Amino acid sequence: MSTEATVLMVVTLAVVWGGLIASILFLRSKPEADDMPAGGDGPESETGGSLSD
Numbered sequence: 001m002s003t004e005a006t007v008l009m010v011v012t013l014a015v016v017w018g019g020l021i022a023s024i025l026f027l028r029s030k031p032e033a034d035d036m037p038a039g040g041d042g043p044e045s046e047t048g049g050s051l052s053d
Helices: 002-031
Strands: none
Touching: none
């Protein structure tokens, strides 16, 4: 494998793993969104409508 390919592979792996670690840390600090509207507890068939209505 050439030097350029190895460098690109290392950079790509760092971006992917860095994004995964950043996502995990963010979700650990803010596990749930509290500012969402009420509802959405049951399946769509119980509400009698669909998202496009």
